Amino acid sequence: MSIGVLQTALPAGPLASTVEPLASAVEQPAPAVGRLQSMIREVKDGLSFDRTISRRFVHRASVTEVFLTDAAAAGADRFLVGAQLPRNHALYRPEETGQCDFMLLVETVRQAGIFLSHRYHDVPLGHHFIFKALSLRISDPAALRVGSGPLAAVLDVKVVTPTGARNPRRFDARFDMVIEVGGRECARASAGVVVIDGVRYGRLRQRGRIAETAPQTTVPAYGAGTGDDRAVLLPVPAEEARPLPDGTREWRLHVDPTHPGYFEHPSDHVPGMLLLEAFRQAARQTARQTGQQTGQQTGQETARQADQRTAGGTALTTLTSLDAEFAVFGELAEDVAVEATAGEDGRVRLSATQGARVLATAVARCA
Numbered sequence: 001m002s003i004g005v006l007q008t009a010l011p012a013g014p015l016a017s018t019v020e021p022l023a024s025a026v027e028q029p030a031p032a033v034g035r036l037q038s039m040i041r042e043v044k045d046g047l048s049f050d051r052t053i054s055r056r057f058v059h060r061a062s063v064t065e066v067f068l069t070d071a072a073a074a075g076a077d078r079f080l081v082g083a084q085l086p087r088n089h090a091l092y093r094p095e096e097t098g099q100c101d102f103m104l105l106v107e108t109v110r111q112a113g114i115f116l117s118h119r120y121h122d123v124p125l126g127h128h129f130i131f132k133a134l135s136l137r138i139s140d141p142a143a144l145r146v147g148s149g150p151l152a153a154v155l156d157v158k159v160v161t162p163t164g165a166r167n168p169r170r171f172d173a174r175f176d177m178v179i180e181v182g183g184r185e186c187a188r189a190s191a192g193v194v195v196i197d198g199v200r201y202g203r204l205r206q207r208g209r210i211a212e213t214a215p216q217t218t219v220p221a222y223g224a225g226t227g228d229d230r231a232v233l234l235p236v237p238a239e240e241a242r243p244l245p246d247g248t249r250e251w252r253l254h255v256d257p258t259h260p261g262y263f264e265h266p267s268d269h270v271p272g273m274l275l276l277e278a279f280r281q282a283a284r285q286t287a288r289q290t291g292q293q294t295g296q297q298t299g300q301e302t303a304r305q306a307d308q309r310t311a312g313g314t315a316l317t318t319l320t321s322l323d324a325e326f327a328v329f330g331e332l333a334e335d336v337a338v339e340a341t342a343g344e345d346g347r348v349r350l351s352a353t354q355g356a357r358v359l360a361t362a363v364a365r366c367a
Helices: 030-048 102-120 197-207 271-299 303-310
Strands: 068-073 078-085 126-138 149-162 170-181 185-194 248-253 321-327 337-342 347-354 359-364
Touching: 030 078, 078 102, 078 197, 078 303, 102 126, 102 149, 102 271, 102 321, 126 271, 149 197, 149 271, 185 197, 248 271, 271 337, 271 347, 271 359
Parallel strands: none
Antiparallel strands: 068 078, 078 149, 126 185, 126 321, 149 170, 170 185, 248 337, 321 359, 337 347, 347 359
């Protein structure tokens, strides 16, 4: 997967990146609506969760990294996708609150967009997917609580494509999704992509790539000193530290191309899922710090928060929403700075940069 694109080379086009309801704006007679709902229920009930789809259709090297199990068309631009969310995974482990990992849902959304493009929109295998935007918002955390078995999820997907003749060497689409578990809507998501062939991708990368050299320093193991091999944020070296506005924090992104999870298969750029994971971790750390400071200042800090703070622990903080946009590719041999700023509205604004280039931005909410 490729997340990030030179917008000057591939303009965003007419597709927006906001999540839209899947219901049609055109009112239909009640009997027609009833028949449609009945058909949708039948299709959902017919989805299989017995085996995963081919890893090739979601651009994974390992079959253990595939979460989609089935799909069916439910209209000209509407599809239902089945997915099995594991109780535990090397990268995606249950949240401290007991619900499934936020990033597991993000990865499932990513896979659904890629699979539907290949299976129902005739995008050839070998084409390159460049994600322009990706958002996920949790509405019912209780439905995502991890129990004694894997979660069977259904993604109700509306595919939005530009009108007019399609360029055979390029495919633009936005995938708006409603995610259900156990028949309960628990989240909504949206992903905007541009898909191009290998020739155009090579030209695009050649134009945007900076001169690469091998890193001069030894890359530490992921999570060194934290006890968590998923930790991707490193402290800023003392010689590079700079004054920051109140409420703003900064890190360096840990990029290790040998990592079996974040680099599940070889990549010529910083993977988008790695940037999103960095945003998740930065948002959580910033929200925790902001919450503790606010609680201390107002005297409203709970006994649990105080105990954790005193013991050096962390408050239970999970991501509830993330809206990200991608601008350019991140190169592997140049440092990536990750910055987070807490807003008065409870949101955390995030950015990933290489020098003067903004790779991606996002807005997150935590609870």
